[in-house]
Amino acid sequence: MTEVVIQDLTKRYGAAAAVDSISLSISEGEFVSLLGPSGCGKSTTLRLVAGFDQADAGKILFDGQDVSPLPPERRDIGMVFQSYALFPHMTVAQNLAFGLQMRKAPRAVIEERVARALDLVRLDGKADRYPRELSGGQQQRVALARALVIEPRILLLDEPLANLDAKLRDEMRLFIGELQRRVGITTIYVTHDQAEAMNMSDQVVVMFKGRIEQRGSPRDIYERPNGLEVATFIGQANFLSATVTVDTGRLMAQTALGTRPLPPESDASPGQVLSVLVRPEALTLTDSAAPGAVSGVVELAQYNGAFTEYRIRLADQETVCVQTPGPARHSRGVGVGLRLAMDPLWPIGSDA
Amino acid sequence: MSRRLLLMLPAALVLIFLIVLPYANIIVISFRPLSPDGAYGQGFTAANYVTVLTSAHYWRQIWTTIWIGLVTTALALLLGFPVAWDLARNRGRSQALRRAIALSPLLVGIVVRSYGWTILLGNNGVINRLARALGLTQSIIPLMYNRFGVIVALTHVFLPFMILPIMGVLQELDPALEQAGRSLGASPRTAFRRIVLPLCLPGVQSGCVMVFILTISAYVTPMLLGGMRVKTMPMTVVSTLIDAFRWPLGAAQALVLSLCGGLILIAFMRLTPMRWNR
Structure with a gap:
């Protein structure tokens, strides 16, 4: 398990700062949501942690090690995308095996861990299906399994429920929360949906205009917001x-x-x-x-x-x-x- | 007649009258004997095919045509893929301009474009004069009237037909797919090879098919840049039909070339998976 520390992280696009000198520490096994309206810098922050974007200033530490200079493939992260980004030319099992192949795991280990991961997300019968043959909720679970099967140091989720309908969204919310507690992995969850953030998180980080407005437990954020903006954004x-x-x-x-x-x-x-x-x-x-x-x-x-x-x-x-x-x-x-x-x-x- | 058939009728008529009937006619003509008082006589004969298929001269030309087609297709793929990638992926203010430049060969007629290349590549052309002026060489660099010149010009002329389909599939490709690959531990190169490339194969395939077909049937460009010294089959077909006025033989020549090209396309389709699923 990994502790994540973000120090004075800044990312500019032209003159505008998408992420404006934010600092945040996330303890081992904690589930932290980055919550805010679109354009508040939450997704950019996640992309910086993942390594898809390079920060203009600041540091990202995993267990004290500065990962800022590392490309995404060397950060040992598991990421779930809003579009799921399942590989359409690979079966469910091949999707899951991809990360393990990249880690040069032996075939027997891959088979065993893929089977276990499918079991974890309750998709054991679907190993040989192609992603397009699955429902939205099932694709979502494949994406989760693919991110977790490599046993990454941290799990990053970028609005993973945004494409699901309301009923399925509630179901997946419970599922993800439960799964995270069972696996015990340090998790950063990006969302603009306050209900998702409140339900699942240990800590909620509310962001506006590239800055952290408030960080606290869901109850803190709801009952003791530190300003008009947070108070009106939540509930x-x-x-x-x-x-x-x-x-x-x-x-x-x-x-x-x-x-x-x-x-x-x-x-x-x-x-x-x-x-x-x-x-x-x-x-x-x-x-x-x-x-x-x-x-x-x-x-x-x-x-x-x-x-x-x-x-x-x-x-x-x-x-x-x-x-x-x-x-x-x-x-x-x-x-x-x-x-x-x-x-x-x-x-x-x-x-x- | 059902409504669906009725709706298909206009397209079907166009296809039948402009494509199916002329082709059928060419096939029929290729089996006709030569006639002293007309384009072709009555009756059926396989003599035209015997002439084409038994002539080493024609086979050499067919091989030249196909060789030029294959090399041009490969070059267009090599040059076109990175351009398609840039046009699909790098947005920003210059995107529209870059697209216009990449597709500009389509805006100018094929004859003009080919003449443009003769100005550049001619023995007294821009490049040769520049090389002499700079003192790089005293003799003439043979850039034209050879396969090199023909291939250079054909690649330029047909490059947009490679770029467009590849750009299409790349645009449809969710950038998150590649990122997902990276997040799972793939280097940029591996993510490209295992994820991007297989998913844009359909575009690569249609681009290659189009450029190959256009190249082996090209007439103007090989004629202007090859100056009768690079003989390709379409040039022979035209001179047989028009100069020699031997329609049956010309039809047979054209059909043998089409058949050879078709066989190569079938082999190409077999070797590359048309769709990434199954």
Whole structure:
């Protein structure tokens, strides 16, 4: 198993920096997602780690060894491409054997390891098929098996689920996560899909414009985003304007939906005005007359099966987004009560 | 008549009237006897074929034609593949310009292009004069009126027919395939040999077939650059048909050449897999 360290990595295309001096360390066996919108530099970073592109500055270390000068074939990586890139002129077994042949493994070893890898991705009956004879999900599993059969130091995945339909995508998400834990290989996963990143990763790295905006556990990223951009990119977000007050020595945020404590590590000062993050599922709806609830009017109610999403207009004309489980219980134009079930409130930035 | 057959009718008519019937006619003529008062007489005879097949003179010409065809095809492949690669892979601002330059031989008529080469390669042409002016040689370098000149000009004239199909398959080829090969431990050379080359064989094959066919049937270029000193079969066919006015013999000559070329193509197709699957 391998520890990956990226130091001040920079890649420019013309004047623009696709990757702008990023540093990142990934421990042995960790599953790290690079998450961000298209053009944020996540794929370029992966290509630099793989060796398909040369960095303009910075270093990439595998277990302390600088691999930057090495071509891809000498980095000992396993890579899964968005298009799968299965060799169409080779059978599944030949695709899997390719990497082992390059490593000059004896025939018996190749046969044994190919069989084991096919077993691992549950494709044992398909060894002699050609890629085009397989379904998208099966091709995806062949691509995974081909990357893993060489027992690489690290596994790189470049948007591997982007070409699958929604149902298969959920299935493969579980499959890849499980497989990675079983094999225990250090993994870098590039995606623009926050659900993929949140589900599978130990750590999520959110990238914008060639820089790392935040790195943390999926929960950190969702509950404690370090800025407006991360907060809006991951899930739905309401931002409430809040005034900082003090109550028995604790910093509090006074909002239209009530006063709640700020996290103890907050460095806000009393009297300051800032934005706080309120996720839609942290709000509950009651009857407008319920005691302690803030009143508002339903502007929009969208039923999604598992939950209903409301847009509620408050008395001060601010709107908030609310998610409640189950079908819609309040229709458009009706007055409702809002309750904030969140403690502490996470500050996003000052409202200056 | 079903709708499908009806839709095929226009193309079928064109093919029948412009290709099938003329060919059938040539085959018929090749078996006719010579006639003193017309292009050919009535009746059937194999004499024309006997004349062609038993003549060492014709066999030499057929061999010259095919030899020139094979060498030109090989040269065009050697020169055309890297160009096709560059045009397919290296995008950027100059791509359109590079494409236009590579395909420009198609824009100018074959006669003009061939004359262009005579200006360059002639005994008193640009290259010879330059060589003399620079003092490299005092004698004439024989660049024309030999196989060398014919092959150089033919390669240039037909190069786009090699570039286009290869460029087509290379463009269709997912660059990730090669990268996948590299990620699995293949050097650039191995990735090319094991992945790129097998996958672009269909394009190489059609390019070779086209250039070979065009070359062995070329008339203008070998005539201008060979100056009657390099005798290829199409030149003989034309002079038999027009100068000697012996249609039956000319038809037989043409068909024997076609047959030889066809046999070589069949052998070529057998030796190279048409498709990479199975």
